Amino acid sequence: MPDAQTHAENVRLSAAKITAALGGLRPKLALILGSGLGGLARLVERPVILPYRDLPGFPELTVAGHVGQLILGTLSGVPVIVLSGRKHFYETHDAYPLKTMIRAVRAVGVETLFLSNAAGSLRAHIGVSELMLITDHINFLGLNPLVGPNDDAFGPRFFSVTDAWDPGHRAKLKHVAKDNAITLHEGVYVAFRGPSFETPAEIRMAQGWGGDAVGMSSVPECLLARHCGMKVAGVSCITNMGAGLSAESLTHAHTLENAGKGAAAFEKLVLAAVKVL
Known part of the structure:
Protein backbone atom coordinates (compact mmCIF):
# COMPACT_ATOMS: atom_id res chain seq x y z
CA MET A 1 0.00 0.00 0.00
CA PRO A 2 1.64 3.28 -1.08
CA ASP A 3 1.98 6.36 1.08
CA ALA A 4 0.17 9.56 0.11
CA GLN A 5 3.17 10.99 -1.74
CA THR A 6 3.67 7.82 -3.82
CA HIS A 7 -0.04 7.68 -4.60
CA ALA A 8 -0.08 11.30 -5.77
CA GLU A 9 2.94 10.59 -7.98
CA ASN A 10 1.23 7.50 -9.45
CA VAL A 11 -1.81 9.61 -10.31
CA ARG A 12 0.40 12.24 -11.94
CA LEU A 13 2.42 9.72 -13.96
CA SER A 14 -0.64 7.76 -15.10
CA ALA A 15 -2.47 10.95 -16.07
CA ALA A 16 0.57 12.07 -18.05
CA LYS A 17 0.68 8.76 -19.97
CA ILE A 18 -3.04 8.96 -20.72
CA THR A 19 -2.77 12.59 -21.84
CA ALA A 20 0.12 11.75 -24.16
CA ALA A 21 -1.86 8.89 -25.71
CA LEU A 22 -4.99 11.01 -26.19
CA GLY A 23 -3.44 13.21 -28.83
CA GLY A 24 -6.06 15.80 -29.68
CA LEU A 25 -8.94 14.03 -27.93
CA ARG A 26 -10.39 15.67 -24.82
CA PRO A 27 -12.87 13.18 -23.34
CA LYS A 28 -15.29 14.37 -20.68
CA LEU A 29 -16.78 10.89 -20.16
CA ALA A 30 -15.24 7.68 -18.83
CA LEU A 31 -16.98 4.30 -18.66
CA ILE A 32 -16.14 1.33 -16.44
CA LEU A 33 -17.30 -1.97 -17.97
CA GLY A 34 -18.58 -4.63 -15.58
CA SER A 35 -18.55 -8.42 -15.73
CA GLY A 36 -19.71 -9.71 -19.10
CA LEU A 37 -20.07 -6.20 -20.55
CA GLY A 38 -16.55 -5.79 -21.87
CA GLY A 39 -17.71 -6.32 -25.44
CA LEU A 40 -18.51 -2.62 -25.67
CA ALA A 41 -14.77 -2.01 -25.93
CA ARG A 42 -14.76 -3.47 -29.46
CA LEU A 43 -17.05 -0.63 -30.56
CA VAL A 44 -14.56 2.11 -29.69
CA GLU A 45 -13.55 3.89 -32.88
CA ARG A 46 -9.82 4.36 -33.62
CA PRO A 47 -8.88 2.87 -30.26
CA VAL A 48 -5.60 3.47 -28.45
CA ILE A 49 -5.09 0.78 -25.80
CA LEU A 50 -3.10 1.24 -22.60
CA PRO A 51 -2.84 -1.93 -20.46
CA TYR A 52 -3.37 -1.22 -16.77
CA ARG A 53 0.04 -2.77 -16.08
CA ASP A 54 1.65 0.12 -17.98
CA LEU A 55 -0.06 2.77 -15.83
CA PRO A 56 1.65 3.34 -12.46
CA GLY A 57 -0.56 2.44 -9.51
CA PHE A 58 -3.40 0.99 -11.60
CA PRO A 59 -5.00 -2.29 -10.44
CA GLU A 60 -3.83 -5.75 -11.41
CA LEU A 61 -6.95 -7.73 -12.32
CA THR A 62 -7.59 -11.41 -11.59
CA VAL A 63 -11.29 -12.04 -12.28
CA ALA A 64 -12.62 -13.55 -15.53
CA GLY A 65 -14.50 -11.01 -17.62
CA HIS A 66 -12.22 -8.11 -16.58
CA VAL A 67 -9.51 -7.46 -19.17
CA GLY A 68 -7.52 -4.66 -17.54
CA GLN A 69 -7.19 -2.13 -20.36
CA LEU A 70 -7.76 1.60 -20.65
CA ILE A 71 -9.07 2.34 -24.15
CA LEU A 72 -9.04 5.80 -25.69
CA GLY A 73 -11.13 6.70 -28.71
CA THR A 74 -14.68 7.65 -29.63
CA LEU A 75 -18.13 6.10 -29.32
CA SER A 76 -20.79 7.49 -31.67
CA GLY A 77 -18.22 10.16 -32.49
CA VAL A 78 -17.89 11.27 -28.83
CA PRO A 79 -14.43 11.16 -27.20
CA VAL A 80 -14.40 8.66 -24.33
CA ILE A 81 -12.15 6.72 -22.00
CA VAL A 82 -13.24 3.11 -21.56
CA LEU A 83 -11.93 1.24 -18.53
CA SER A 84 -12.28 -2.43 -19.33
CA GLY A 85 -12.30 -4.14 -15.94
CA ARG A 86 -12.12 -3.26 -12.27
CA LYS A 87 -10.58 -4.57 -9.04
CA HIS A 88 -13.23 -5.68 -6.55
CA PHE A 89 -12.90 -5.39 -2.79
CA TYR A 90 -13.34 -9.14 -2.41
CA GLU A 91 -9.91 -9.34 -4.07
CA THR A 92 -8.09 -6.81 -1.92
CA HIS A 93 -8.02 -4.58 1.16
CA ASP A 94 -6.03 -1.93 -0.73
CA ALA A 95 -8.12 0.95 -2.10
CA TYR A 96 -5.18 2.76 -3.68
CA PRO A 97 -5.25 1.10 -7.14
CA LEU A 98 -8.90 2.07 -7.55
CA LYS A 99 -8.16 5.56 -6.21
CA THR A 100 -5.37 5.93 -8.76
CA MET A 101 -7.59 4.80 -11.64
CA ILE A 102 -10.46 7.18 -10.79
CA ARG A 103 -8.26 10.15 -9.94
CA ALA A 104 -6.07 9.75 -13.03
CA VAL A 105 -9.04 9.98 -15.40
CA ARG A 106 -10.29 12.97 -13.45
CA ALA A 107 -6.86 14.58 -13.83
CA VAL A 108 -7.07 14.36 -17.64
CA GLY A 109 -10.38 16.23 -17.67
CA VAL A 110 -13.12 13.63 -17.29
CA GLU A 111 -16.25 15.12 -15.76
CA THR A 112 -18.67 12.16 -15.77
CA LEU A 113 -18.09 8.53 -14.78
CA PHE A 114 -20.52 5.97 -16.22
CA LEU A 115 -20.50 2.76 -14.19
CA SER A 116 -21.83 -0.63 -15.24
CA ASN A 117 -22.03 -3.92 -13.40
CA ALA A 118 -23.61 -7.35 -13.33
CA ALA A 119 -26.21 -7.63 -10.58
CA GLY A 120 -28.82 -9.88 -9.06
CA SER A 121 -32.46 -8.77 -9.07
CA LEU A 122 -34.36 -8.38 -5.82
CA ARG A 123 -37.68 -7.70 -7.54
CA ALA A 124 -39.86 -10.01 -9.64
CA HIS A 125 -40.56 -7.30 -12.23
CA ILE A 126 -36.84 -6.71 -12.92
CA GLY A 127 -35.96 -9.70 -15.05
CA VAL A 128 -32.77 -11.51 -15.98
CA SER A 129 -30.81 -9.90 -18.88
CA GLU A 130 -32.70 -6.62 -18.42
CA LEU A 131 -31.12 -3.30 -17.42
CA MET A 132 -31.62 -1.24 -14.27
CA LEU A 133 -30.75 2.44 -13.93
CA ILE A 134 -29.13 2.99 -10.53
CA THR A 135 -30.99 5.72 -8.62
CA ASP A 136 -29.21 5.33 -5.28
CA HIS A 137 -27.11 2.82 -3.36
CA ILE A 138 -26.72 1.12 0.00
CA ASN A 139 -23.12 0.48 0.99
CA PHE A 140 -23.02 -2.91 2.74
CA LEU A 141 -19.40 -3.60 1.76
CA GLY A 142 -18.17 -2.96 5.28
CA LEU A 143 -15.71 -0.40 3.93
CA ASN A 144 -15.39 3.00 2.34
CA PRO A 145 -12.40 3.56 -0.01
CA LEU A 146 -11.86 7.01 1.49
CA VAL A 147 -11.15 5.77 5.02
CA GLY A 148 -7.79 7.05 6.25
CA PRO A 149 -6.02 10.38 5.89
CA ASN A 150 -7.72 12.69 3.41
CA ASP A 151 -5.70 14.21 0.58
CA ASP A 152 -7.16 17.68 0.10
CA ALA A 153 -5.60 17.89 -3.37
CA PHE A 154 -8.22 15.38 -4.59
CA GLY A 155 -11.30 16.32 -2.58
CA PRO A 156 -12.75 17.36 0.79
CA ARG A 157 -12.71 15.28 3.98
CA PHE A 158 -16.52 15.33 4.17
CA PHE A 159 -18.85 15.51 1.18
CA SER A 160 -22.52 14.92 0.42
CA VAL A 161 -23.73 11.89 -1.52
CA THR A 162 -27.38 12.92 -1.59
CA ASP A 163 -27.07 13.13 -5.37
CA ALA A 164 -24.44 10.39 -5.72
CA TRP A 165 -26.12 9.08 -8.89
CA ASP A 166 -26.67 12.31 -10.77
CA PRO A 167 -30.39 13.17 -11.22
CA GLY A 168 -29.78 15.06 -14.46
CA HIS A 169 -27.92 12.15 -16.04
CA ARG A 170 -30.58 9.72 -14.84
CA ALA A 171 -33.25 11.77 -16.60
CA LYS A 172 -31.20 11.78 -19.81
CA LEU A 173 -30.70 8.01 -19.68
CA LYS A 174 -34.42 7.44 -19.19
CA HIS A 175 -35.19 9.56 -22.26
CA VAL A 176 -32.56 7.73 -24.30
CA ALA A 177 -33.98 4.35 -23.28
CA LYS A 178 -37.52 5.41 -24.16
CA ASP A 179 -36.49 6.85 -27.52
CA ASN A 180 -34.65 3.64 -28.41
CA ALA A 181 -37.27 1.18 -27.09
CA GLU A 202 -29.44 -11.58 3.16
CA ILE A 203 -31.55 -11.13 0.04
CA ARG A 204 -34.69 -10.76 2.17
CA MET A 205 -32.83 -8.23 4.32
CA ALA A 206 -31.76 -6.21 1.26
CA GLN A 207 -35.35 -6.25 -0.03
CA GLY A 208 -36.56 -4.97 3.34
CA TRP A 209 -34.08 -2.10 3.15
CA GLY A 210 -35.60 -0.99 -0.16
CA GLY A 211 -32.97 -2.50 -2.44
CA ASP A 212 -33.82 -3.51 -5.98
CA ALA A 213 -30.58 -5.16 -7.13
CA VAL A 214 -27.50 -6.54 -5.42
CA GLY A 215 -23.87 -6.75 -6.51
CA MET A 216 -20.22 -6.53 -5.46
CA SER A 217 -18.91 -3.34 -7.06
CA SER A 218 -19.64 0.22 -8.27
CA VAL A 219 -20.23 1.87 -4.89
CA PRO A 220 -16.51 2.44 -4.17
CA GLU A 221 -16.02 3.90 -7.66
CA CYS A 222 -19.04 6.15 -7.17
CA LEU A 223 -17.73 7.45 -3.85
CA LEU A 224 -14.25 8.14 -5.22
CA ALA A 225 -15.65 9.90 -8.28
CA ARG A 226 -17.97 12.10 -6.23
CA HIS A 227 -15.14 12.90 -3.81
CA CYS A 228 -13.06 14.38 -6.64
CA GLY A 229 -15.96 16.27 -8.21
CA MET A 230 -17.17 14.00 -11.00
CA LYS A 231 -20.80 13.31 -11.77
CA VAL A 232 -21.81 9.63 -11.76
CA ALA A 233 -24.35 7.59 -13.71
CA GLY A 234 -24.76 3.84 -13.59
CA VAL A 235 -26.59 0.86 -15.06
CA SER A 236 -26.81 -2.72 -13.79
CA CYS A 237 -27.25 -5.65 -16.15
CA ILE A 238 -29.39 -8.17 -14.31
CA THR A 239 -27.78 -11.60 -14.55
CA ASN A 240 -29.81 -13.60 -12.02
CA MET A 241 -32.52 -13.43 -9.41
CA GLY A 242 -31.27 -13.08 -5.86
CA ALA A 243 -30.70 -16.26 -3.85
CA GLY A 244 -33.98 -17.88 -2.87
CA LEU A 245 -36.01 -16.00 -5.48
CA SER A 246 -35.64 -18.68 -8.15
CA ALA A 247 -34.37 -22.23 -8.58
CA GLU A 248 -31.34 -21.16 -10.66
CA SER A 249 -27.81 -22.03 -9.52
CA LEU A 250 -25.61 -18.98 -8.89
CA THR A 251 -22.11 -19.15 -10.40
CA HIS A 252 -19.75 -16.64 -12.00
CA ALA A 253 -20.06 -18.48 -15.31
CA HIS A 254 -23.83 -18.05 -15.06
CA THR A 255 -23.29 -14.33 -14.38
CA LEU A 256 -21.11 -13.90 -17.47
CA GLU A 257 -23.53 -15.87 -19.66
CA ASN A 258 -26.56 -13.79 -18.71
CA ALA A 259 -24.63 -10.51 -18.86
CA GLY A 260 -23.81 -11.46 -22.42
CA LYS A 261 -27.52 -11.85 -23.15
CA GLY A 262 -28.14 -8.31 -21.91
CA ALA A 263 -25.08 -6.83 -23.59
CA ALA A 264 -26.84 -5.87 -26.83
CA ALA A 265 -29.33 -3.65 -25.02
CA PHE A 266 -26.54 -2.22 -22.85
CA GLU A 267 -24.42 -1.37 -25.89
CA LYS A 268 -27.38 0.20 -27.67
CA LEU A 269 -28.11 2.34 -24.61
CA VAL A 270 -24.49 3.46 -24.21
CA LEU A 271 -24.01 4.32 -27.89
CA ALA A 272 -27.02 6.63 -27.69
CA ALA A 273 -26.30 7.94 -24.18
CA VAL A 274 -22.76 9.16 -24.84
CA LYS A 275 -24.22 11.83 -27.11
CA VAL A 276 -26.16 13.44 -24.24
CA LEU A 277 -24.19 12.72 -21.06
Whole structure:
Protein backbone atom coordinates (compact mmCIF):
# COMPACT_ATOMS: atom_id res chain seq x y z
CA MET A 1 0.00 0.00 0.00
CA PRO A 2 1.64 3.28 -1.08
CA ASP A 3 1.98 6.36 1.08
CA ALA A 4 0.17 9.56 0.11
CA GLN A 5 3.17 10.99 -1.74
CA THR A 6 3.67 7.82 -3.82
CA HIS A 7 -0.04 7.68 -4.60
CA ALA A 8 -0.08 11.30 -5.77
CA GLU A 9 2.94 10.59 -7.98
CA ASN A 10 1.23 7.50 -9.45
CA VAL A 11 -1.81 9.61 -10.31
CA ARG A 12 0.40 12.24 -11.94
CA LEU A 13 2.42 9.72 -13.96
CA SER A 14 -0.64 7.76 -15.10
CA ALA A 15 -2.47 10.95 -16.07
CA ALA A 16 0.57 12.07 -18.05
CA LYS A 17 0.68 8.76 -19.97
CA ILE A 18 -3.04 8.96 -20.72
CA THR A 19 -2.77 12.59 -21.84
CA ALA A 20 0.12 11.75 -24.16
CA ALA A 21 -1.86 8.89 -25.71
CA LEU A 22 -4.99 11.01 -26.19
CA GLY A 23 -3.44 13.21 -28.83
CA GLY A 24 -6.06 15.80 -29.68
CA LEU A 25 -8.94 14.03 -27.93
CA ARG A 26 -10.39 15.67 -24.82
CA PRO A 27 -12.87 13.18 -23.34
CA LYS A 28 -15.29 14.37 -20.68
CA LEU A 29 -16.78 10.89 -20.16
CA ALA A 30 -15.24 7.68 -18.83
CA LEU A 31 -16.98 4.30 -18.66
CA ILE A 32 -16.14 1.33 -16.44
CA LEU A 33 -17.30 -1.97 -17.97
CA GLY A 34 -18.58 -4.63 -15.58
CA SER A 35 -18.55 -8.42 -15.73
CA GLY A 36 -19.71 -9.71 -19.10
CA LEU A 37 -20.07 -6.20 -20.55
CA GLY A 38 -16.55 -5.79 -21.87
CA GLY A 39 -17.71 -6.32 -25.44
CA LEU A 40 -18.51 -2.62 -25.67
CA ALA A 41 -14.77 -2.01 -25.93
CA ARG A 42 -14.76 -3.47 -29.46
CA LEU A 43 -17.05 -0.63 -30.56
CA VAL A 44 -14.56 2.11 -29.69
CA GLU A 45 -13.55 3.89 -32.88
CA ARG A 46 -9.82 4.36 -33.62
CA PRO A 47 -8.88 2.87 -30.26
CA VAL A 48 -5.60 3.47 -28.45
CA ILE A 49 -5.09 0.78 -25.80
CA LEU A 50 -3.10 1.24 -22.60
CA PRO A 51 -2.84 -1.93 -20.46
CA TYR A 52 -3.37 -1.22 -16.77
CA ARG A 53 0.04 -2.77 -16.08
CA ASP A 54 1.65 0.12 -17.98
CA LEU A 55 -0.06 2.77 -15.83
CA PRO A 56 1.65 3.34 -12.46
CA GLY A 57 -0.56 2.44 -9.51
CA PHE A 58 -3.40 0.99 -11.60
CA PRO A 59 -5.00 -2.29 -10.44
CA GLU A 60 -3.83 -5.75 -11.41
CA LEU A 61 -6.95 -7.73 -12.32
CA THR A 62 -7.59 -11.41 -11.59
CA VAL A 63 -11.29 -12.04 -12.28
CA ALA A 64 -12.62 -13.55 -15.53
CA GLY A 65 -14.50 -11.01 -17.62
CA HIS A 66 -12.22 -8.11 -16.58
CA VAL A 67 -9.51 -7.46 -19.17
CA GLY A 68 -7.52 -4.66 -17.54
CA GLN A 69 -7.19 -2.13 -20.36
CA LEU A 70 -7.76 1.60 -20.65
CA ILE A 71 -9.07 2.34 -24.15
CA LEU A 72 -9.04 5.80 -25.69
CA GLY A 73 -11.13 6.70 -28.71
CA THR A 74 -14.68 7.65 -29.63
CA LEU A 75 -18.13 6.10 -29.32
CA SER A 76 -20.79 7.49 -31.67
CA GLY A 77 -18.22 10.16 -32.49
CA VAL A 78 -17.89 11.27 -28.83
CA PRO A 79 -14.43 11.16 -27.20
CA VAL A 80 -14.40 8.66 -24.33
CA ILE A 81 -12.15 6.72 -22.00
CA VAL A 82 -13.24 3.11 -21.56
CA LEU A 83 -11.93 1.24 -18.53
CA SER A 84 -12.28 -2.43 -19.33
CA GLY A 85 -12.30 -4.14 -15.94
CA ARG A 86 -12.12 -3.26 -12.27
CA LYS A 87 -10.58 -4.57 -9.04
CA HIS A 88 -13.23 -5.68 -6.55
CA PHE A 89 -12.90 -5.39 -2.79
CA TYR A 90 -13.34 -9.14 -2.41
CA GLU A 91 -9.91 -9.34 -4.07
CA THR A 92 -8.09 -6.81 -1.92
CA HIS A 93 -8.02 -4.58 1.16
CA ASP A 94 -6.03 -1.93 -0.73
CA ALA A 95 -8.12 0.95 -2.10
CA TYR A 96 -5.18 2.76 -3.68
CA PRO A 97 -5.25 1.10 -7.14
CA LEU A 98 -8.90 2.07 -7.55
CA LYS A 99 -8.16 5.56 -6.21
CA THR A 100 -5.37 5.93 -8.76
CA MET A 101 -7.59 4.80 -11.64
CA ILE A 102 -10.46 7.18 -10.79
CA ARG A 103 -8.26 10.15 -9.94
CA ALA A 104 -6.07 9.75 -13.03
CA VAL A 105 -9.04 9.98 -15.40
CA ARG A 106 -10.29 12.97 -13.45
CA ALA A 107 -6.86 14.58 -13.83
CA VAL A 108 -7.07 14.36 -17.64
CA GLY A 109 -10.38 16.23 -17.67
CA VAL A 110 -13.12 13.63 -17.29
CA GLU A 111 -16.25 15.12 -15.76
CA THR A 112 -18.67 12.16 -15.77
CA LEU A 113 -18.09 8.53 -14.78
CA PHE A 114 -20.52 5.97 -16.22
CA LEU A 115 -20.50 2.76 -14.19
CA SER A 116 -21.83 -0.63 -15.24
CA ASN A 117 -22.03 -3.92 -13.40
CA ALA A 118 -23.61 -7.35 -13.33
CA ALA A 119 -26.21 -7.63 -10.58
CA GLY A 120 -28.82 -9.88 -9.06
CA SER A 121 -32.46 -8.77 -9.07
CA LEU A 122 -34.36 -8.38 -5.82
CA ARG A 123 -37.68 -7.70 -7.54
CA ALA A 124 -39.86 -10.01 -9.64
CA HIS A 125 -40.56 -7.30 -12.23
CA ILE A 126 -36.84 -6.71 -12.92
CA GLY A 127 -35.96 -9.70 -15.05
CA VAL A 128 -32.77 -11.51 -15.98
CA SER A 129 -30.81 -9.90 -18.88
CA GLU A 130 -32.70 -6.62 -18.42
CA LEU A 131 -31.12 -3.30 -17.42
CA MET A 132 -31.62 -1.24 -14.27
CA LEU A 133 -30.75 2.44 -13.93
CA ILE A 134 -29.13 2.99 -10.53
CA THR A 135 -30.99 5.72 -8.62
CA ASP A 136 -29.21 5.33 -5.28
CA HIS A 137 -27.11 2.82 -3.36
CA ILE A 138 -26.72 1.12 0.00
CA ASN A 139 -23.12 0.48 0.99
CA PHE A 140 -23.02 -2.91 2.74
CA LEU A 141 -19.40 -3.60 1.76
CA GLY A 142 -18.17 -2.96 5.28
CA LEU A 143 -15.71 -0.40 3.93
CA ASN A 144 -15.39 3.00 2.34
CA PRO A 145 -12.40 3.56 -0.01
CA LEU A 146 -11.86 7.01 1.49
CA VAL A 147 -11.15 5.77 5.02
CA GLY A 148 -7.79 7.05 6.25
CA PRO A 149 -6.02 10.38 5.89
CA ASN A 150 -7.72 12.69 3.41
CA ASP A 151 -5.70 14.21 0.58
CA ASP A 152 -7.16 17.68 0.10
CA ALA A 153 -5.60 17.89 -3.37
CA PHE A 154 -8.22 15.38 -4.59
CA GLY A 155 -11.30 16.32 -2.58
CA PRO A 156 -12.75 17.36 0.79
CA ARG A 157 -12.71 15.28 3.98
CA PHE A 158 -16.52 15.33 4.17
CA PHE A 159 -18.85 15.51 1.18
CA SER A 160 -22.52 14.92 0.42
CA VAL A 161 -23.73 11.89 -1.52
CA THR A 162 -27.38 12.92 -1.59
CA ASP A 163 -27.07 13.13 -5.37
CA ALA A 164 -24.44 10.39 -5.72
CA TRP A 165 -26.12 9.08 -8.89
CA ASP A 166 -26.67 12.31 -10.77
CA PRO A 167 -30.39 13.17 -11.22
CA GLY A 168 -29.78 15.06 -14.46
CA HIS A 169 -27.92 12.15 -16.04
CA ARG A 170 -30.58 9.72 -14.84
CA ALA A 171 -33.25 11.77 -16.60
CA LYS A 172 -31.20 11.78 -19.81
CA LEU A 173 -30.70 8.01 -19.68
CA LYS A 174 -34.42 7.44 -19.19
CA HIS A 175 -35.19 9.56 -22.26
CA VAL A 176 -32.56 7.73 -24.30
CA ALA A 177 -33.98 4.35 -23.28
CA LYS A 178 -37.52 5.41 -24.16
CA ASP A 179 -36.49 6.85 -27.52
CA ASN A 180 -34.65 3.64 -28.41
CA ALA A 181 -37.27 1.18 -27.09
CA ILE A 182 -34.88 -0.18 -24.43
CA THR A 183 -36.34 -1.60 -21.22
CA LEU A 184 -34.67 0.33 -18.40
CA HIS A 185 -35.89 -0.29 -14.88
CA GLU A 186 -34.94 1.99 -11.99
CA GLY A 187 -33.81 1.02 -8.55
CA VAL A 188 -31.49 1.04 -5.56
CA TYR A 189 -28.27 -0.96 -5.80
CA VAL A 190 -27.08 -2.77 -2.67
CA ALA A 191 -23.35 -3.53 -2.57
CA PHE A 192 -22.14 -6.61 -0.70
CA ARG A 193 -18.43 -7.37 -0.47
CA GLY A 194 -18.50 -10.99 -1.67
CA PRO A 195 -16.95 -13.10 -3.10
CA SER A 196 -19.68 -15.49 -1.96
CA PHE A 197 -23.12 -14.81 -3.34
CA GLU A 198 -25.68 -13.61 -0.82
CA THR A 199 -27.75 -16.00 1.29
CA PRO A 200 -31.54 -16.06 0.93
CA ALA A 201 -31.76 -14.36 4.33
CA GLU A 202 -29.44 -11.58 3.16
CA ILE A 203 -31.55 -11.13 0.04
CA ARG A 204 -34.69 -10.76 2.17
CA MET A 205 -32.83 -8.23 4.32
CA ALA A 206 -31.76 -6.21 1.26
CA GLN A 207 -35.35 -6.25 -0.03
CA GLY A 208 -36.56 -4.97 3.34
CA TRP A 209 -34.08 -2.10 3.15
CA GLY A 210 -35.60 -0.99 -0.16
CA GLY A 211 -32.97 -2.50 -2.44
CA ASP A 212 -33.82 -3.51 -5.98
CA ALA A 213 -30.58 -5.16 -7.13
CA VAL A 214 -27.50 -6.54 -5.42
CA GLY A 215 -23.87 -6.75 -6.51
CA MET A 216 -20.22 -6.53 -5.46
CA SER A 217 -18.91 -3.34 -7.06
CA SER A 218 -19.64 0.22 -8.27
CA VAL A 219 -20.23 1.87 -4.89
CA PRO A 220 -16.51 2.44 -4.17
CA GLU A 221 -16.02 3.90 -7.66
CA CYS A 222 -19.04 6.15 -7.17
CA LEU A 223 -17.73 7.45 -3.85
CA LEU A 224 -14.25 8.14 -5.22
CA ALA A 225 -15.65 9.90 -8.28
CA ARG A 226 -17.97 12.10 -6.23
CA HIS A 227 -15.14 12.90 -3.81
CA CYS A 228 -13.06 14.38 -6.64
CA GLY A 229 -15.96 16.27 -8.21
CA MET A 230 -17.17 14.00 -11.00
CA LYS A 231 -20.80 13.31 -11.77
CA VAL A 232 -21.81 9.63 -11.76
CA ALA A 233 -24.35 7.59 -13.71
CA GLY A 234 -24.76 3.84 -13.59
CA VAL A 235 -26.59 0.86 -15.06
CA SER A 236 -26.81 -2.72 -13.79
CA CYS A 237 -27.25 -5.65 -16.15
CA ILE A 238 -29.39 -8.17 -14.31
CA THR A 239 -27.78 -11.60 -14.55
CA ASN A 240 -29.81 -13.60 -12.02
CA MET A 241 -32.52 -13.43 -9.41
CA GLY A 242 -31.27 -13.08 -5.86
CA ALA A 243 -30.70 -16.26 -3.85
CA GLY A 244 -33.98 -17.88 -2.87
CA LEU A 245 -36.01 -16.00 -5.48
CA SER A 246 -35.64 -18.68 -8.15
CA ALA A 247 -34.37 -22.23 -8.58
CA GLU A 248 -31.34 -21.16 -10.66
CA SER A 249 -27.81 -22.03 -9.52
CA LEU A 250 -25.61 -18.98 -8.89
CA THR A 251 -22.11 -19.15 -10.40
CA HIS A 252 -19.75 -16.64 -12.00
CA ALA A 253 -20.06 -18.48 -15.31
CA HIS A 254 -23.83 -18.05 -15.06
CA THR A 255 -23.29 -14.33 -14.38
CA LEU A 256 -21.11 -13.90 -17.47
CA GLU A 257 -23.53 -15.87 -19.66
CA ASN A 258 -26.56 -13.79 -18.71
CA ALA A 259 -24.63 -10.51 -18.86
CA GLY A 260 -23.81 -11.46 -22.42
CA LYS A 261 -27.52 -11.85 -23.15
CA GLY A 262 -28.14 -8.31 -21.91
CA ALA A 263 -25.08 -6.83 -23.59
CA ALA A 264 -26.84 -5.87 -26.83
CA ALA A 265 -29.33 -3.65 -25.02
CA PHE A 266 -26.54 -2.22 -22.85
CA GLU A 267 -24.42 -1.37 -25.89
CA LYS A 268 -27.38 0.20 -27.67
CA LEU A 269 -28.11 2.34 -24.61
CA VAL A 270 -24.49 3.46 -24.21
CA LEU A 271 -24.01 4.32 -27.89
CA ALA A 272 -27.02 6.63 -27.69
CA ALA A 273 -26.30 7.94 -24.18
CA VAL A 274 -22.76 9.16 -24.84
CA LYS A 275 -24.22 11.83 -27.11
CA VAL A 276 -26.16 13.44 -24.24
CA LEU A 277 -24.19 12.72 -21.06
